[in-house]
Amino acid sequence: MAKKRSVVPFGPQHPVLPEPIHLDLVLEDEKVVEAVPNIGFIHRGLEGLTEKKDFRQMTYVIERTCGICSFGHGLGYVETIENIMNVEVPERAKYLRTIWSELARMHSHLLWLGLISDAFGFESLFYQSWRIRERVLDCLELTTGGRLIFSVLEPGGVLRDINKDQEKEILKQIGLVEEELKEVEKAFLLDYSVQTRLKGVGIITKERAHEIGCCGPVARASGLSYDMRKLGYEAYGNLDFEPIISNDCDSYARCEVRIKEIHQSIDLIRQAFAKMPEGDLSVPVKGFPKGECFTRIEQPRGEAIYYVKANGTKMLDRFRLRTPTFANLEGLCEMLKNCEYADVGILCVTIDPCISCTER
């Protein structure tokens, strides 16, 4: 006898969802056979503001697209403008941008570790993850004045420097993060109850991940080895690293990749401080941009694409931001197929959704 199907709405308000997304889940008993995502609860039209603001003011607007990916958005935007205007940023500024980028990746991944712990009901692990994250936020506050939104970027360079005392403090704090994370990651990677919730759940094969356009840790956990930092933007071209991948393709692999990427970020920050030269923080940018350009950068959640079309005036014709979550929504639909209803919450978290960015 054919099983009876029912449609269950999931979200937009749900304990595991930090931001509103709605899913129509088609169920056969407790098994999900199809999921249709609905967004659009917090669309703000930030891209449309480009017609009304000076392109220099847009840096501040774009940094406020989202609280967690703030620095990456600002970086993608100023880099696109610099590419169009052929601006060569001073070497020191490139290294500073790289260091802040990696600190932002660390705090984003630690935030995610807390959220996934909360989703599978391991409250003490959630507290520990966010306690460690505080060290990273303190480093950011020390060097930029802001814990989440830094406002240190401008076309042509950066607005703040990191002095020797601050460098020493950052290196001390990330050393402590490394030690403490090694303790906490044992629970994430070895604990039986955590493995029960993550292993073999939400599988996206390598072929499917490529076909549906997944990016970032979601793609790398399915064995795809692309990481936009390998493009060598900012100081990444001078640093030694390889994309972290896993071939397990499940939720556990996505967790493992993110934990290893925190360690990788620590290593990249150490390399960057060791190689950072003295010098200017910015170069003056004169005139207005004319032309168009696509720029790709690796945000904590994956590949973000920035498109600017400029007409030689202070207003841009078009600014477009393709966020990692926008690309990974297809991945979410894929992993929800044939999963148990009880796993839906966790699977939503495993793509590390950022709806503020997605809807702009």
Place this chain on the structure above:
Amino acid sequence: MAEVINPGNTMEVIPLEDLLEEVMKRKHQGLRFDQACAAFVDGNFELSYSFSDDDAYTFDTLRVVVDDLARKIPSVTAIYPCAEFYENEMRELFGCQIEMIALDYKDKLYRLNVETPMLPEAGKKALKEALCAAENSPCNDNAAGSVKNVSEDGGDK
């Protein structure tokens, strides 16, 4: 040829008739569908479809310029199903007449109460006139550019 500055990025301007064929070629080359977006420039829609080769880290964009705003644009979702969100967004924000999208949100992806919010006023007027001309009907306020009939809670009346 449009000006593209980033090294490793290319852009090819193609006629609309060749869109599906060119997209199919890229599918056969094993490229990943990376993004699609629209812009309204000089009275035309500029549609960009980008594909990446993740081994070589290249990023190729197909550019289609649509001068008749009412012209039907074929969906690429039959080739790359993951293009559905991009195409829904292009249609809802700009009013591009994309048809046969695999998962069609019917202009409700972003639950906006203004039609084609990314089009400037001149573009809204031009789109409205083009749609009326295509349908051989007199223009009225219910065409593109007007406020949608939406209740206060966001649902359609």
